[in-house]
Amino acid sequence: MIDLPTTPSPTNIRWEVLDFGGTMQGPVGGSAQRINRLGNRWSLMVTLPPMLPADADQWEAALLRGLRQGVRWRIIQAFNPEGAGSPLVDGGSQAGDQLDVKGFNAGYWCRRNQPFAIVSGGKRYVHRVVTAQQIGADGTATLEIEPPLRVEPTDEDVLEFSAPYIEGLLAEPVTGDFSADRIVHGLSFTINEAG
Amino acid sequence: MAVTDTAITVAGLLKIDFVDETSVRLCDGGFLYFTSDSTSEKYEASDSIYGTLADPGEWEMGFGDQAEGGTITLAPPDTATFTDWYGDHLLDARVRLWFGEVSGSTVSSAEQVADMLIDTYEQEISAGGQRILQLGLISRAEKLFLRNEGNVCSERFHKSVWTGENGFNNCTDLAGYVAWGAESPPRSGTTRFR
Numbered sequence: 001m002i003d004l005p006t007t008p009s010p011t012n013i014r015w016e017v018l019d020f021g022g023t024m025q026g027p028v029g030g031s032a033q034r035i036n037r038l039g040n041r042w043s044l045m046v047t048l049p050p051m052l053p054a055d056a057d058q059w060e061a062a063l064l065r066g067l068r069q070g071v072r073w074r075i076i077q078a079f080n081p082e083g084a085g086s087p088l089v090d091g092g093s094q095a096g097d098q099l100d101v102k103g104f105n106a107g108y109w110c111r112r113n114q115p116f117a118i119v120s121g122g123k124r125y126v127h128r129v130v131t132a133q134q135i136g137a138d139g140t141a142t143l144e145i146e147p148p149l150r151v152e153p154t155d156e157d158v159l160e161f162s163a164p165y166i167e168g169l170l171a172e173p174v175t176g177d178f179s180a181d182r183i184v185h186g187l188s189f190t191i192n193e194a195g
Numbered sequence: 196m197a198v199t200d201t202a203i204t205v206a207g208l209l210k211i212d213f214v215d216e217t218s219v220r221l222c223d224g225g226f227l228y229f230t231s232d233s234t235s236e237k238y239e240a241s242d243s244i245y246g247t248l249a250d251p252g253e254w255e256m257g258f259g260d261q262a263e264g265g266t267i268t269l270a271p272p273d274t275a276t277f278t279d280w281y282g283d284h285l286l287d288a289r290v291r292l293w294f295g296e297v298s299g300s301t302v303s304s305a306e307q308v309a310d311m312l313i314d315t316y317e318q319e320i321s322a323g324g325q326r327i328l329q330l331g332l333i334s335r336a337e338k339l340f341l342r343n344e345g346n347v348c349s350e351r352f353h354k355s356v357w358t359g360e361n362g363f364n365n366c367t368d369l370a371g372y373v374a375w376g377a378e379s380p381p382r383s384g385t386t387r388f389r
Contacts, residue, residue, distance in 0.1 A: 020224055021204075034202035038297065039224015039240055095226070095300030150225045150240070152300070195240065 001167055002066035004073040005058045012047035013076060017147065018192060040147035041193040042126050044166055046073070048176075048187040056176050056184035063174040063189055071191055072124070072167040075115050084108050084161035089118065089153040090140055097130075097148045101159060104135040110143060110161070117160040120153045124160070124167045126193060150195060168193040204297040208238050208305065209248055209267070211313075212289040221248050229302045231291065244279045246271040249327055254292065254309050263334040265311055270327050280328060281318055288313045290332055310335050 020037040048059065063071070085105035094100060099118075112132040117124040131144040171190035178184050208229055211219045222229075222238040229238055241247045252266035267290065271280045290313060295305025315331035346352050350363035 033200075036202060036204035036297075037223050038204070038206055038227070095228075148225065149300075152226050152237070 001070045001072050002062050004062050004066065004071050005055075006074060008049055008051050008055060009076065010046045011049045012045075014045040016043045016045070017041075018043050038148070039150060041150060041195070042166065042168075043171070043190060043192045044073075044075075045190045046188060048189075050183045050185045051187070053178065053182065053184055056178075056187060059187055060174070060176065063170065067170050067173055070167060070169050070194065071189075072165050073191060075117075075126070075164045075166055077115065079111070081111075081114060081164070082162045085139065087159040087161050089120075089155060089157040089159060092153070092155045094153060095149055097145055099127075099143045099145050099149065099153075100140070101143055102138075102140040103159075104139045104141065104161075106135060106137045106139055108135045108161075109133075110135065110141065114161070115164055115166075117164040117166065118149075118151075118153055119158040119160065120151050123151075123195060124165055125150050125195070126164065126166050166191055166193065206295060206297045206302065207248075207251065208293040208295065208302065209251075210236075210238075210291045210293075211245075212291075213284060214287055215284065219245050221245070223248075226300060227297065227302055228300055229293070229295070229305065231293070241272075244271065244275045245269045245328070246275065246280075251292070254311075254332075256308075262337050262340070263309075263311070264314075265309060265332040266329060267332065268327050268329050270325055273326075277326075281316065285313050285316045285330065289335070290330070312338070 018041050020039050021035050023032050023034050025032040051059075083105060085108065086103045087101050088103040090100040090102035110129045110133045112129060114129045115126055116129065117126050127145040127147065127149075129143055130146050133141055133143060135141050168191045171192050174187065174189045176184040176187040206223050206227055208227065208231075209219075209221045210231060213219075219242050220236055220238040221242060222240060224240045226240065227238045228235050230236070247270050248267065249270035250266075250268035252268060254265040255261070255263040257263055269280075290309070290311045291307060292309040293302070293305040293307050295302040297303075309332075311332040312335050313330050314333040317329045317331070319327050319329055321327050348363075353363045354360065
């Protein structure tokens with residue numbers, strides 16, 4: 001797993017759900033039904049700004065090796081998510097779209113739509129908080145999350161709230177354009193979570 | 196949830212029971228708990244040896260004396276040892292497929308849609324360079340098609356009496372083949388060209 005550089009910051013980030021479900025709709029107006037399948041996860045499209053060749057070399061080298069080995073990238077958010085404490089999964093045998101957690105700093109706000117990663121079995125699985133919730137005095141909470149859990153976390157698996165990372169596979173090889181202005185343009189990449 | 200709801204969650208479950216009493220349990224994505232053989236077992240999206248279900252293939256269903264068949268395709272991970280997922284240990288393994296509705300991580304109202312045996316196995320290299328394992332399936336009932344005809348004039352019976360005597364080796368009762376370019380045989384015969 002290759003760690004991608006942190007600078008320069010991207011100009012655009014787009015989150016998409018890799019959705020394995022679908023809608024069953026008859027062609028003659030019968031009522032539609034949504035069929036959900038398990039395993040929904042994230043695809044993250046990142047567009048980088050024009051940059052000097054020295055910066056681009058860092059990105060391109062990491063993305064080149066990452067094509068083979070997978071990449072890990074720190075998620076950039078619109079707000080500062082730090083101050084969560086040392087959150088952990090609270091208890092094993094959890095499933096579905098709720099997650100018992102512990103180890104937070106009391107009073108920390110888990111924001112609506114805040115991304116976080118569960119580190120389980122050496123892999124990261126990114127989810128989002130669906131309902132905003134402030135952590136109580138004992139540092140525990142039951143969070144509403146999406147998509148539903150894709151693996152069964154064990155008790156005290158680490159949760160990344162303050163600095164979450166996404167890891168997965170690159171959707172395609174990445175190259176930039178080295179132009180006459182000696183600037184590299186057009187670097188962008190897509191990370192698809194693997195599991 | 197009920198099947199009449201606006202949105203439902205469904206999942207397919209695949210269980211392969213090998214002859215050595217080990218099993219592989221796979222589901223579409225995520226993980227599920229499902230009770231098929233009196234104990235609740237965990238089904239996961241990926242197995243460390245056999246990987247994921249790359250293609251559920253086509254499954255036949257029929258009435259009467261139809262011999263049902265099917266195929267499934269698995270995508271073993273590159274980290275798995277080749278001989279662990281490819282070999283004669285696959286043969287005669289029982290393959291079952293269920294389809295059910297999901298609530299949390301448990302399956303309700305699951306219906307078994309296939310109960311088969313692995314008949315053939317084949318490795319293919321797919322377009323993306325991935326090694327995939329294709330399993331050919333036959334109905335479990337097809338075992339009943341085997342006829343024990345007793346002592347008949349066959350290669351096997353002949354050799355049980357005359358070990359090493361090869362006189363019946365070519366009496367396979369199959370169509371015979373002649374080399375390309377040989378004289379054409381009578382049209383009523385069973386000889387074929389290739």
